[in-house]
Amino acid sequence: MRADVIVVGAGPAGLASATRLAEAGRQVLLLARGNGFTHWGAGAVDVLGRVGGEPVERPLAAIDRLPDGHPYRLTGEAAVREGLDWFSRFAGAAGLAHAGDPDRNRRQVTAFGTLRQTCLLPEPAAGEGLGGRVAVVSFAGFRDFSPALCALGLRRAGIDATPASAPVPAWDHDRYFTAVELARAIDDADFRRRLAPGLARAVAGADVAVVPAVLGLRRGHEPWADLQSLVGTPLVEAATAPPSIPGVRLFAAYRARLDTLGVRWQFGFPAIGVERDGDRVTAVRSEGASRVVVTRCQELVLATGGVAGNGIEANRDGTLTEKVAGLPVGLASSEPGRSEGRMAFVGARFLGDHPLGAAGVQVDAELRPVDASGEPVLANVRCVGGLLAGHDPTVEGSREGVALATAARVASLLAATPVR
Amino acid sequence: MLHVEQTADHCIKCNVCNTVCPVSAVTDLFPGPKYEGPQGQRFRAGIDTGESPDASLDYCSACGLCTQACPEGVLVAEINQIARSRLVADRGGLNLRDRVISRPSLMGGMARPVAPIANAVMAALPVRVAVEKLLGVHRGAAMPKFSAMTFRSWARSHRAPADATRTVAYFHGCAAQEFEPEVGAPLSGSWSATGRGSPSRGRAAAGCRWSPTATSTAAAATPPGWSGGCAGRPTTPG
Numbered sequence: 001m002r003a004d005v006i007v008v009g010a011g012p013a014g015l016a017s018a019t020r021l022a023e024a025g026r027q028v029l030l031l032a033r034g035n036g037f038t039h040w041g042a043g044a045v046d047v048l049g050r051v052g053g054e055p056v057e058r059p060l061a062a063i064d065r066l067p068d069g070h071p072y073r074l075t076g077e078a079a080v081r082e083g084l085d086w087f088s089r090f091a092g093a094a095g096l097a098h099a100g101d102p103d104r105n106r107r108q109v110t111a112f113g114t115l116r117q118t119c120l121l122p123e124p125a126a127g128e129g130l131g132g133r134v135a136v137v138s139f140a141g142f143r144d145f146s147p148a149l150c151a152l153g154l155r156r157a158g159i160d161a162t163p164a165s166a167p168v169p170a171w172d173h174d175r176y177f178t179a180v181e182l183a184r185a186i187d188d189a190d191f192r193r194r195l196a197p198g199l200a201r202a203v204a205g206a207d208v209a210v211v212p213a214v215l216g217l218r219r220g221h222e223p224w225a226d227l228q229s230l231v232g233t234p235l236v237e238a239a240t241a242p243p244s245i246p247g248v249r250l251f252a253a254y255r256a257r258l259d260t261l262g263v264r265w266q267f268g269f270p271a272i273g274v275e276r277d278g279d280r281v282t283a284v285r286s287e288g289a290s291r292v293v294v295t296r297c298q299e300l301v302l303a304t305g306g307v308a309g310n311g312i313e314a315n316r317d318g319t320l321t322e323k324v325a326g327l328p329v330g331l332a333s334s335e336p337g338r339s340e341g342r343m344a345f346v347g348a349r350f351l352g353d354h355p356l357g358a359a360g361v362q363v364d365a366e367l368r369p370v371d372a373s374g375e376p377v378l379a380n381v382r383c384v385g386g387l388l389a390g391h392d393p394t395v396e397g398s399r400e401g402v403a404l405a406t407a408a409r410v411a412s413l414l415a416a417t418p419v420r
Numbered sequence: 421m422l423h424v425e426q427t428a429d430h431c432i433k434c435n436v437c438n439t440v441c442p443v444s445a446v447t448d449l450f451p452g453p454k455y456e457g458p459q460g461q462r463f464r465a466g467i468d469t470g471e472s473p474d475a476s477l478d479y480c481s482a483c484g485l486c487t488q489a490c491p492e493g494v495l496v497a498e499i500n501q502i503a504r505s506r507l508v509a510d511r512g513g514l515n516l517r518d519r520v521i522s523r524p525s526l527m528g529g530m531a532r533p534v535a536p537i538a539n540a541v542m543a544a545l546p547v548r549v550a551v552e553k554l555l556g557v558h559r560g561a562a563m564p565k566f567s568a569m570t571f572r573s574w575a576r577s578h579r580a581p582a583d584a585t586r587t588v589a590y591f592h593g594c595a596a597q598e599f600e601p602e603v604g605a606p607l608s609g610s611w612s613a614t615g616r617g618s619p620s621r622g623r624a625a626a627g628c629r630w631s632p633t634a635t636s637t638a639a640a641a642t643p644p645g646w647s648g649g650c651a652g653r654p655t656t657p658g
Contacts, residue, residue, distance in 0.1 A: 034491035035436045178452070180439050243435040268488030310491065 003029035011036030013385020013403035014303030022261035024415030033270035042239035043246025045120035049397025069390040083404030094253035095220025099126035113153020124224040127236030132207030145212035166202040169194035183217040196230035213237035305386040360389030431458030437486035450479035453486035457496040517555040528598030531566040564599035571601035
């Protein structure tokens with residue numbers, strides 16, 4: 001088989017890269033092992049929440065304080081801004097408008113009642129300045145959200161929150177149900193009309209209601225807006241346990257866009273290797289139904305993630321392996337005295353920082369993988385997102401921002417390359 | 421390489437497979453691939469005797485979307501098929517329903533000479549009630565219509581155009597062969613080198629010759645939404 005550009009990975013970086021490259025006129029094949037971080041995350045766009053362990057309020061202004069080699073230092077602030085602007089337009093056009101701006105961080109309510117730092121938020125989650133009397137409501141029979149736990153967390157944060165439960169009208173499910181099942185039902189306008197009175201009673205007297213993020217699956221934010229007007233109280237979606245409904249919505253929007261752009265994509269068939277000619281990758285090897293499939297390509301974009309995302313394997317002997325092209329993987333220097341084999345992966349405190357979280361592929365300013373001396377090892381391979389060295393997306397709260405900034409960079413780099 | 425059932429250990433309980441399952445979306449009787457597969461696996465491992473805990477496995481349509489969606493490489497659908505084979509063995513083999521509906525060629529071959537009559541009989545409510553009682557197929561379940569002509573006999577009677585320059589192998593499934601040759605016919609005609617496929621029955625479009633090739637697994641492996649062998653309606657080439 002043959003492709004122009006192969007993008008490997010369907011997390012935030014792979015989806016954005018494939019979409020943007022196709023928009024830039026490249027013929028793209030998206031190869032993925034399975035679904036990615038969209039389905040696990042909080043459904044927001046984290047740009048930069050912490051630098052050196054300290055919270056950041058103005059993410060773009062804090063880029064200067066990041067160490068050399070951080071993905072944002074490589075792409076530059078302009079690419080971060082452009083990536084976020086592109087995302088806002090894309091999400092808005094898909095009926096998933098986000099609130100917030102890149103110059104200021106915001107807070108997102110979680111199922112634990114914590115207020116996590118993020119930057120751009122889906123409109124149903126954008127309960128900025130949550131105040132007054134807050135009702136925390138779940139739906140009877142939905143087990144993945146505890147209003148009592150969430151309200152407890154919010155009260156600790158000084159918010160006047162009270163737990164409540166809303167009945168679910170008679171429907172297809174007679175036992176417990178999942179977030180997906182409830183979200184699918186809420187897509188239906190008639191179901192919303194039957195759901196609203198019970199929800200309105202549960203939130204009576206409250207200025208705002210926090211609900212689990214299950215208000216619709218395939219109709220953008222319209223079911224949320226409709227239910228909100230039926231109930232007559234502002235509804236704020238709290239991030240819940242996976243699968244993340246806001247993430248599934250976003251994934252569906254990407255999928256629809258990729259289909260419109262004519263991007264081929266193969267899910268469940270992981271890339272397992274490459275074929276090379278000198279300093280160029282000529283083909284990607286992926287698992288097929290019963291054999292290895294070899295697809296020739298001009299360019300390869302790796303968006304396979306770090307250790308948690310399956311892009312990097314942490315081996316028992318303390319080495320790290322990049323799983324598709326065998327690229328050199330760097331580990332940030334660990335604490336003195338803890339560099340023996342696998343122990344170099346972890347920090348001293350379980351809930352502290354761990355060097356493994358920042359393990360990744362070092363790249364040059366054009367996102368090409370480099371060796372220890374800084375020379376590119378493969379001329380037509382670019383790395384994006386969590387696979388990159390120099391950042392820990394979880395600890396610093398930068399996952400979607402890095403994904404979008406590097407996708408912006410790769411799109412501008414490869415759009416300039418004439419299609420052969 | 422891990423054994424199929426060992427991949428269950430890679431499950432991180434993210435529920436991605438449950439978001440794509442077309443069966444649990446429509447019935448409570450199937451709790452979803454995660455609960456049946458990696459989750460249920462711990463109750464099966466090492467248990468060689470006794471009743472299987474999960475008769476609901478029968479509702480799995482074997483579409484395989486759960487395995488495709490899994491980010492951790494868990495072979496969800498395969499785990500469930502292995503468990504299901506054990507469930508069937510526990511019951512002493514396939515029941516009559518499964519023996520009948522897993523043999524579309526036998527059914528099609530028997531009904532073909534009398535297809536219009538067979539279809540009329542199968543549409544009659546008393547017959548469907550009897551089938552429900554005897555086989556356990558719900559009287560309201562959609563049934564394919566028997567075809568008087570197979571896809572391969574249609575193919576034999578249609579020659580490639582004289583100006584054909586290329587050959588396309590079309591791996592039709594049992595559905596196109598026995599029940600819906602009209603699905604395969606326009607599909608074959610749509611492969612025109614010029615991109616101007618003719619959807620009309622009875623003529624392959626100019627530009628390519630094609631050869632029909634039977635496959636027993638193509639239909640089972642086709643995901644929903646792909647308008648091919650086992651989908652219900654003929655495609656309209658663009």
